[in-house]
Amino acid sequence: MSTVKYAEDLTVGDVVELGEHTVTEAELLDFAGTWDPQDFHVDAEAAEKGAFGGLIASGLHSMSVLQRLSALGWYRHLSVICGRGVRDVRFWRPVRPDDTLTGTIRVDEIVLDDHGRGLVTTTSELRDAGGNVMLHAVMDLYVRRRPEPAIG
Numbered sequence: 001m002s003t004v005k006y007a008e009d010l011t012v013g014d015v016v017e018l019g020e021h022t023v024t025e026a027e028l029l030d031f032a033g034t035w036d037p038q039d040f041h042v043d044a045e046a047a048e049k050g051a052f053g054g055l056i057a058s059g060l061h062s063m064s065v066l067q068r069l070s071a072l073g074w075y076r077h078l079s080v081i082c083g084r085g086v087r088d089v090r091f092w093r094p095v096r097p098d099d100t101l102t103g104t105i106r107v108d109e110i111v112l113d114d115h116g117r118g119l120v121t122t123t124s125e126l127r128d129a130g131g132n133v134m135l136h137a138v139m140d141l142y143v144r145r146r147p148e149p150a151i152g
Contacts, residue, residue, distance in 0.1 A: 004079050006146040007118025010107050018073035018103030021065050023057055025097035031061040056094035062101075062135045063089070066126050069103040079144035081117055088138040095134055101126045108138070117142045 032041030036058035039046035047055045063086075095101065109121040120143050126135040 005077055005143075006079050007110055007112060007120060007143040008146050010110055010118075010120060010143070012107055012110060014107040016074045016105045018069035018105060020100050020102045021069060022098065022100040023061070023065065023095055025055065028055060028057045028061065028095075028097050031064070032058050036060055052094050055097055057096070057099075059089075059091045059135075062091065062095050062126060063137070065095075065101055066103055066124055066135060066137065069101075069126075070105060070124065073103065074105055075141075081142040081144055084119065084140040084142055086137055086139050088136070090136040091134070092136065093128070093132055093134050095126075095128075099134075100129050101134060103127075112145060116145050118145055 029042060032038070038058075040050045040052055040056055041047075041058050042055075044055055047053075103124065103126050106123045107120060108123055109119075111119045111121075113119070119140055121138065121140050124135075124137050124139055125133050128134055
């Protein structure tokens, strides 16, 4: 069993490899059909004639892939309280059916407070098999500070 990390255990500059996920066409169509039913996400024929020349994943789908990889690859090893925000989201390239995406998180800043937590700012990216950045986002999350040892 791995040891849970607290805010004080993190270091600015830490990079965490999150693993990978392959976006299948069925997954892409299912997600988009439920949450973002625009033609270029759900209709192969219309998508072929569109600006991207074929089906592409919803940006929200790409964010969901990043969240899953983050939760399984890093957050479950942290004493996370909650997310605070996401900003500077950039969808640099469209995610297509059968793209395999790998994720990374870099710790950019840690601000400890007197409320038993630290605000951890990170930069997250998804890359395709060729190493191209597909998605970039800056995220803030609250992580518990190490508990004080019991006295007595």
